[in-house]
Amino acid sequence: MTESGKPILYSYFRSSCSWRVRIALALKGIDYETVPINLIKDEGQQFSKDFQALNPMKQVPALKIDGITIHQSLAIIEYLEETRPTPRLLPQDPKKRASVRMISDLIAGGIQPLQNLSVLKQVEEKFQLTWAQNAIISGFNALEQILQSTAGTYCVGDEVTMADLCLVPQVANAERFKVDCTPYPTISSINKRLLVLEAFQVTHPCRQPDTPTELRA
Amino acid sequence: MTESGKPILYSYFRSSCSWRVRIALALKGIDYETVPINLIKDEGQQFSKDFQALNPMKQVPALKIDGITIHQSLAIIEYLEETRPTPRLLPQDPKKRASVRMISDLIAGGIQPLQNLSVLKQVEEKFQLTWAQNAIISGFNALEQILQSTAGTYCVGDEVTMADLCLVPQVANAERFKVDCTPYPTISSINKRLLVLEAFQVTHPCRQPDTPTELRA
Numbered sequence: 001m002t003e004s005g006k007p008i009l010y011s012y013f014r015s016s017c018s019w020r021v022r023i024a025l026a027l028k029g030i031d032y033e034t035v036p037i038n039l040i041k042d043e044g045q046q047f048s049k050d051f052q053a054l055n056p057m058k059q060v061p062a063l064k065i066d067g068i069t070i071h072q073s074l075a076i077i078e079y080l081e082e083t084r085p086t087p088r089l090l091p092q093d094p095k096k097r098a099s100v101r102m103i104s105d106l107i108a109g110g111i112q113p114l115q116n117l118s119v120l121k122q123v124e125e126k127f128q129l130t131w132a133q134n135a136i137i138s139g140f141n142a143l144e145q146i147l148q149s150t151a152g153t154y155c156v157g158d159e160v161t162m163a164d165l166c167l168v169p170q171v172a173n174a175e176r177f178k179v180d181c182t183p184y185p186t187i188s189s190i191n192k193r194l195l196v197l198e199a200f201q202v203t204h205p206c207r208q209p210d211t212p213t214e215l216r217a
Numbered sequence: 218m219t220e221s222g223k224p225i226l227y228s229y230f231r232s233s234c235s236w237r238v239r240i241a242l243a244l245k246g247i248d249y250e251t252v253p254i255n256l257i258k259d260e261g262q263q264f265s266k267d268f269q270a271l272n273p274m275k276q277v278p279a280l281k282i283d284g285i286t287i288h289q290s291l292a293i294i295e296y297l298e299e300t301r302p303t304p305r306l307l308p309q310d311p312k313k314r315a316s317v318r319m320i321s322d323l324i325a326g327g328i329q330p331l332q333n334l335s336v337l338k339q340v341e342e343k344f345q346l347t348w349a350q351n352a353i354i355s356g357f358n359a360l361e362q363i364l365q366s367t368a369g370t371y372c373v374g375d376e377v378t379m380a381d382l383c384l385v386p387q388v389a390n391a392e393r394f395k396v397d398c399t400p401y402p403t404i405s406s407i408n409k410r411l412l413v414l415e416a417f418q419v420t421h422p423c424r425q426p427d428t429p430t431e432l433r434a
Contacts (some may be wrong), residue, residue, distance in 0.1 A: 016318070057327060057361035068312050072326065075318035082311045094299045095285050101292035109289065109326040110274060119331065131339070142273035 003034050007032040007065035011053065012039050013208035013215075017073040018061040023165045024077045028084045032063075036205060036210030039117060058070035059118075074108050077162050089162045096157060099150045103143065103163035107170045110201030111139035115173065132177045140174065147186040154190055160197070168194050172205065224249040224282035227271065229256050233329060233386030235278040236388070239420035240382045241294045245301045249280075253427030254390075256334060257353035267412045276335075293323050294379050313374060316367045320360065320380035324387045328356035332390065349394045357391065357401050364403045364433055383395040385411050389422065 009025065009032050013020040025032055035128045036059050045051060046058040055062045055071040062071040066083065081089050090097050113119065114135035120128045141217045150156045155163035171191045174181060181192050194200050201207070206217040226242065226249050228235040242249055254262045254277050262268060263275045272279040272288040281287040283300065287293045298306050307314050330336065333350035337345045367373045372380035388408040391398060398405050411417050418424070423434040 056362040057323060057356075058359070059327075065311070068315065070315045071318055072319045072322035074326075075315055076316055079311060081317040082314065094296060095283070097299065098296040100286065100291055101295050102287055102289045105289035105292050105325070106274060108322070109291075109330055110276075112246050113326055114336065115332045122351070134339070139274075142275070142364045145273040 007063055008035055009033070010035050010037050010051070010060050010062040010064075011203045011208070011210075012037055012060045015039065016173050017058050017059070017108070018203060019169040019172075019203060020064060020073045020108075020165045021061045021076050023160075023168070023199050024080050024089060026199035026203050027049060027087060027089065027160065028080060029058075030080070030084060034209050036208075074104055074162070074166075077165065077185055081162075087160075089160070089165070091157065091159065091161065099156045100161045100163045103115060103146060103150070104166045106139060106143060106146070107163075107166040109168060110142075111135055112173070115177065125192060132173075133179050135176045136170075136179050139170075140179070140181075140187060144184045144186050147190065151186055153188060160194070160199075164190070165192050167191060168200055188205065194207045224280055225252055226250070227252050227254050227268070227277050227279040227281075228427075229254055229277045230422045232256065232277050232430045233288065233390050234276070234325070236386040236389075236420060236422060237290045237325075237382045238278045238280060238293050238352060239425075240385070240416050241297050241306060241379075243416035243420050244289075244299060244304060244377065246304065247297070247301060251426050253425075255427065260337070277401055277405060284425045291321055291379070291383075294382065298379075304377075306377070308376065314395070315379045318375045320363060320367070321383045323356060324380075324383040325362070327359075328387060329390070330351055332394065343375060346394060349390075350396050353391045353394060353396050356387075357396070357404060359399075361403050363403045365409065368403055369408060377411070377416075381407070381411050384408060385417055 007030065009021060011034050027132055037051060039046055041181060046060065052058055054069055057071060061073055063076050070079055077089060090100055115132035120132060123131045147155060152158040154160055155167055168191055171187065176210065206215055219280055223249065226238060233406050254268060256263055264276065269275055271286055274288060278290055278293065280293050281284055294306060307317055328361060332349035340348045369375040371377055372384055379405060385408055388404065422428060423432055
């Protein structure tokens with residue numbers, strides 16, 4: 001935390017995992033300071049000694065809060081949910097909570113890790129785009145089918161949940177990697193309904209303290 | 218569930234994600250039936266129409282319980298924890314819960330997905346072993362450092378938690394991929410202490426209904 005007691009979010013404007021946490025903080029009305037970690041500049045600021053001491057995984061996001069540092073976006077969101085329960089990001093019913101966590105884990109464990117920067121760097125350059133697209137398409141094929149039975153207005157029923165915090169940044173990744181989203185009408189329409197909400201707007205990669213001028217909107 | 222009301226676990230003896238759930242079921246004393254899904258036989262039984270209807274991600278584990286089907290191992294364990302809280306697999310203190318989830322997500326999202334079968338198949342055969350080893354080594358480097366500040370007897374303090382359910386199967390994967398674990402004394406000693414516990418023994422890949430005879434112990 002800062003001297004003023006505010007949590008500190010170590011974030012990169014374009015990181016989909018950081019965006020998940022920014023939405024949670026915004027929805028819960030938690031005031032915080034951003035420390036930008038540029039994943040590309042200086043050969044990657046996440047590899048600096050200072051940042052490695054903070055998160056040995058050398059990844060954003062990390063959140064300093066209540067005297068501890070948490071990394072892994074879903075672990076951060078679950079902690080916020082347990083310590084700042086309003087508004088809730090997990091439904092009350094355990095079966096619906098299971099759906100929310102299943103969708104969140106599918107995206108955070110089954111799609112994003114396979115198309116993130118550190119993995120793509122290990123793939124021959126000419127295959128990188130196809131590699132990322134395959135990971136997203138295979139995940140979205142499953143997700144579209146799952147959402148058809150869980151979704152209401154949003155991913156699970158009619159309340160915004162942790163699953164939605166994972167969905168929107170992942171769809172943005174899909175667009176960046178030029179994945180055709182027309183085969184995914186459920187994903188696309190939920191994404192559209194979420195993107196107009198204030199918490200998703202103010203936390204958007206195009207509106208962060210570290211967003212380069214040419215990408216601002 | 219079966220007609221007798223028992224939960225059904227769709228599992229593969231060697232799947233580390235299935236093993237996590239088997240340990241949770243054993244610790245909580247939940248009686249269940251196993252339906253083996255052989256990830257290699259018949260060009261992969263997870264690709265069958267019947268199984269895809271059950272889990273569109275075409276992955277094990279999946280658990281039929283209380284009239285629903287849950288996939289994603291951590292979502293399953295969190296559901297079991299909320300509906301069958303004894304013995305608990307998450308500590309009471311939210312900060313310790315955050316540590317448990319952080320370690321679990323690091324393994325389940327940051328290591329395992331990068332070295333699982335479906336990803337390795339996309340890598341040229343001669344690079345597969347190095348690819349898997351790199352994923353494990355990079356994750357273990359971080360994990361070793363994190364455990365030095367969270368561990369007691371086990372990953373977080375002195376109680377067995379969800380983090381331990383992720384650790385043991387991941388160390389088994391490391392051994393399968395011939396990763397030298399001597400640089401990880403904390404990981405190794407926690408793993409050793411856990412492996413002697415009954416719930417880790419009876420759920421071990423060498424003792425499952427679908428373990429091939431030559432691999433049984």
